[in-house]
Amino acid sequence: MLAYVARRLVRLVLSLIAVSIITFGLLQLVPGSFSDLAEVGSTALGDQTSGDGGGDSLASRYGDQVPAWEQYARFMTGLVQWDMGPTFKYPQSSVEELMGEAFLVSLSLAVPATLLTLLVAIPIGMVAAVKKDKLADYGSIFTLTTIQALPGYLFALVLVLVFSVGLGWLPVRGWAGPEYMVIPVVALAVQPTAMLARYVRSSMLEALRDEYVVAALAKGGSRRTVLVRHVLRNSLIPLVTVVGPIFAALATGTVFVEVLLGIPGLGRLFTLAARTRDMPLLMGTTLFFALILMVMNLIVDLVYGLLDPRIRHQQRTSSRWRRPRRAGLLPASQLVDSRTQGGRDDGGGGSETPSPDVSAADGTEVRR
Template identity: 35%
Template sequence: MSATTLDTPPTPTDAPARRPDRAGALRGVARRLATALFVLLCTATVAFFLVRLSGDPVKILLPPDATAEQEQVLRHSLGLDQPLFSQYLDYLRGLVRLDFGDSLVYGQPVSEILADRLPATVELAAAALAVTLVVAIPAGILAAMRRGRGADHTVMTGVLLGQSAPPFWVGILLILVFAVWLRILPASGYGTLANLILPAVTLAVYSVAVVARLLRSSLIDVLSSDHIRSARAKGFGPLQLVLRHGVRNASLPVVTVIGLEVGNLLGGAILTERVFSWPGVGQLTIEAISNRDFPLVQATVLFFAATFVVVNLLVDLSYSFLDPRVRTSR
């Protein structure tokens, strides 16, 4: 009887046991995509209506002595004399075709202007992210391993200063020290590694503080768990425990914050690019707001929002690869 029972093949109901999990995962991805699209639609709508509260761009585009007839002609050529709701519908139709319109100031398609400025912003954000990872991860590990000691106090003091200092103030301070007093780095410019150092460090200061603090607290929690104590009893050294067992188990909240910081690095580049005259999307956004360039402001705001949404979506989907328990629960 026992042999017959063991040799009995599995019933058909046992075979497709994982299909509901896959279907649930696909539904979860579809739900997140729908939420992302809804957020982008809301952002585009808010940007469209808020930017029109800043005033009439015709007053800036024409000289002060322009006549009312000239203003009316320009307003008609730009489509600003149409009802607001009609302008909004035209804007949404353009978004469906990925057509952001033409800049009121430059007279070029907004997509081309963004494409020209985007590489500079991506370069700055990537350099700041590299600085963040290179400094924050060793600092967080060191603080966790030396908890309550001098190294821990030093790292946490730097974290406090990094989270308290505004980026524009940090940028001005670095310019005074390294460009004015020491004269070893340029205060502005674009195109060389020397031009990149100060803006990247300025942009990374806050992110370094956030990531280092979170990694320290996550590692402290992990290092006090039972499996770490068992590994320590087996003879694993402190550094081996942290690198082989601690960092991976503490990586889930850290990856979440790093993903959010990518969006913060791109969004925070607005002030940093202004301080260092960096020719990126942030500098372009400030210029567009000053000139009341409606299509350009709408496109840059939507770009920053899309960056946050896409990064958060990728971080959310990466959970299942970092923690199998998340994959099972979903």
């Protein structure tokens, strides 16, 4: 298990390095280096003269005289030490400070939005699956599909119109207290909810077709018990893979909603950085986005293992089941058993079974 996590972390670091090289390379191609901006006296550069002479340090880091590889190396060293230096626009604050503040804001939206998504989507998906082909199913799926097709910022606008402008219950925009969170959280949650509910529905329907449902009913379980103890649990496992990216997407900020509602989150910071060609800030935010996404994926895989014993088993042993070279040394029962199990790696050869369903289906040959 530790070896598995270690391997994944190594892969994560390598991916991050790849992302950083690509991002840096692309930014070099974009017109508007630090010296260009300084030459034309662009407003994209902040107050270079005030304070502790940030302008000098910026010029010495990103000026024309510094070769690109050195700029890159210096930034990456800073990244490792969590000291990425000043930004073009705000020479007085460092990249990590700006990102840290913005991330906290985004996080305080992402966590409630994700929870709201789960709380609403799972029951809707469940009902739709259980009432398949009935009004509740058609109604909810129709609504969800429609909602999914509409952009999230549209909901933000509608919510502002109704609750802020019309009813006056909530502030219109800004970021000054918990009441400012309500509209963005709801607006952010709408689309993921629609998507997740549809996933829940199809995942539940798939689990409902499994024979262990009939087996559990045949043991005398009530439909409700069977639904909760067997179907729901199993059908929610694959959803972890969807919830992870949803959370990552929300946590890295959603540009439209943040800009629209004036929320100083990561999304707004990123647009700002892009608009002003603030190279250090762009590098920082991009790498941070990549990091969050990769960490979420790692967490998803670990949680998947936690929930599904088959995956856990794979991760723990991280080697395939091995057939003995010659079965002559095994006791009778084991040989008979190993023969039936052998079907699993018979056709697969050297490849690993990618998903739990595949290994489940291959476990026995079905013959009629």
